[in-house]
Amino acid sequence: MVLTWNIIRVVLIIIVLVNEVAALLTVFREKRDIAATWAWLLVLTLIPVIGFIAYAFLGRKPTRHRMERIQSATQLELTEAIEEQKKKFANMMKPKKQTRRTYWRTVMLFQNLDDAFFTRHNNVEIFNDGHKLFRQMFKDIEAAKKSINIEFYTIYNDQIGNQLRTILEQKAAEGVEVRVLYDSWGSRGVKPSFYNHLRENGGEAAQFLMTRSNLFDFRINYRDHRKIVTIDGRIGYVGGFNVGDQYLSRVAKFGYWRDTHLRLIGGTVYSLQQRFIRDWNATMQGTDKQILHYRRFFPPIKVENGTTPMQIVSSGPDTQLETIKLGYLRLINAAQDHIWIQTPYLIPDDSMIDALKVAAHSGIDVRIMIPCKPDHPFVYRATQYYAWMLANEGVTIYYYDNGFMHAKTVMIDGKMASVGSANLDYRSFKLNFEINSFIYDSRIADQLEQIFMEDVRHSHVVTPAMFAQQPRWLRFKQTASRLLSPIL
Structure with a gap:
């Protein structure tokens, strides 16, 4: 023994x-x-x-081959188009005299880091309800004449997913060029055969970077979290909604799904379409499916009647710049009066924490709204930990009670704003491919702030005293999850 x-x-x-x-x-x-x-x-x-x-x-990083595909696709047949666009819109690349210096510095940041185009005359329509969003999006898709490009983290095989697929099949049969790009993990359960009829009708669909299957490539990190739709190179969509019944409040677990998405018309759609083409070409590298005849997709951009100046900014693990995070920091550091943020996942790194602390202790009104319920246990407990930490620093923390808060919005002083796919967490900053719009328009910022105040009516403030009264076991889970925050 x-x-x-x-x-x-x-x-x-x-x-x-x-x-x-x-x-x-x-x-x-x-x-x-x-x-x-x-x-x-x-x-x-x-x-x-x-x-x-x-x-x-x-923990595993993408293979070097995959990163090289993305990096090389960035330059693939697009360098000339970028230069042409810069020359063509040279007068739009400089702000008018009345444009605030703060705006211009932010614009310059994104131009230098991401070649992000600054365009003025855009129409922006805000959607914060899934039913209204998809009703308008499907209407625009059904009216398409030339091209439909769609890129989502999630497209499920459910009621809304099948509705989208049917419309795309019909448009492909009419001769419209249809391309669908989706993430294999985010759209788990959807097999490539889901799009067979679309392909038979002349359309195309592919998993981002041509992942064979989650069985052989089961990395949860480094996913395509972008949400992009462009129609005829004229209408674009970007924001937080994916394609699935849960995003239309049809799943009891989440209840009402509260998100924010934008419908765009104007020169900024050029940037959305360019990002899609880069991702598509990286996925289709070595095949005859790449988009090389880019001029057909970038006709001269007509200046619309809109008045919203904005940029489309992307980031991902193919670069170390963390461009969207730096953009968030730029907005936060530029604030003079208030900073209002909505995010489902609040797991900021040290630089973001310090920026929020400095703002709060400088007398700036900092408010952050997060969900009252989890969709990922460890992530939610870490979110609660950082909410408690920031509440102790003078940040007002709201728990949204009317369902699940999934919006990714940042609003500064009623003058600047950001709406997109990036959360306020490590995953969005370092691990996933993201895309955001940065808006320099007090009218749109004011609309977003009005939506925020309406959400406040369905929320409750969580004070440091309330956090202190939590059960010890819950506080232990929050602290333990916080230790894992860099890898959540």
Whole structure:
């Protein structure tokens, strides 16, 4: 019996030692920021075997080949188009005299980091209800004459997903060029055969970067989280909604789904379509499906009657710049009166925390609205931890009670705003491919703030005292989840 226990002890010691060595080799063989490195070392060390399973899903970076495909596609047959557009709209690239210096500095930031075009004469329509959004989107798609480009993180095989597919099949049969790009993980359960009839009718559909299946490529990170629709190069959509019944409040778990999306007409649609083409060409690299005849997709942009200046900005793991996060920081640091934010996931890094702290302690009215219910347990507990931390620093924290808050909006002083796919968390800043609109129009910012105030009516403020009264077990889960925040 003694011998048996000695053998077991030796085996356990060997397992622990092997696990420690494997953990060190696994974590340090890939370059990543120090917070994520320590978080993964903690997981792999304290949870042998299971930690490595978690790493397989959450920790592995995309292959170098995939990153090279995205980076090379950025320049593929588009450099000339970019230069042509800059020359053609040279008068639009500089702000008018009355444009605030703050706006221009933000515009310059995105031009330098992302080649983001600044256009003035855009029409912007805000949707915060899924039924109204998809009713208008489907109407626009049904009226398409030349092209329909769609890119979503999630397109489910459910009622709304099938409705979209049917419309696209009809348009493809009419001769309209239809392309659909979707993320295999976000659209899990949807097989490539879901789009067979669309292909038979002349349309195209593909998983982002041509992932074979989640069985062979089960990385949860580095996903295509963008939401892009362009129609005839004239109408565009960008925001937080995906395509699925839950986004139309048809799933009891979430209840009413509160999100924000934009319908755009004007020169800014050029930027949306260009981003889609880059992603499409990266996915279709080495095939005859790439879009090389870009001039057909970028006809001379007619100046619309709109008055909204804006930029479309994208970011992703193919670059280390974290462009959208830097844009958020630029807006927050420029605030003089108030900062209002809506986000389903509040897991900011140190730079974002410091910026919010500085604003709050400078007397700026900082408000953040998050959901009252989780859709991802660890993520929600981490969100609660950071909400408690920021509440202690003078930030007003709202829990949205009327369903699930999924909007990703930032509003500054009633003058500038951002709406898009990026949450206020590590995943959006570092791990996923995102796209946001940055708007320099007090009229649109005011509309977004009115929506925020309407949401306040369906929310309650969570004070530091209320956080302090939480059960110890809940506070432990929040603290433990916070330790994993760089990898959630």
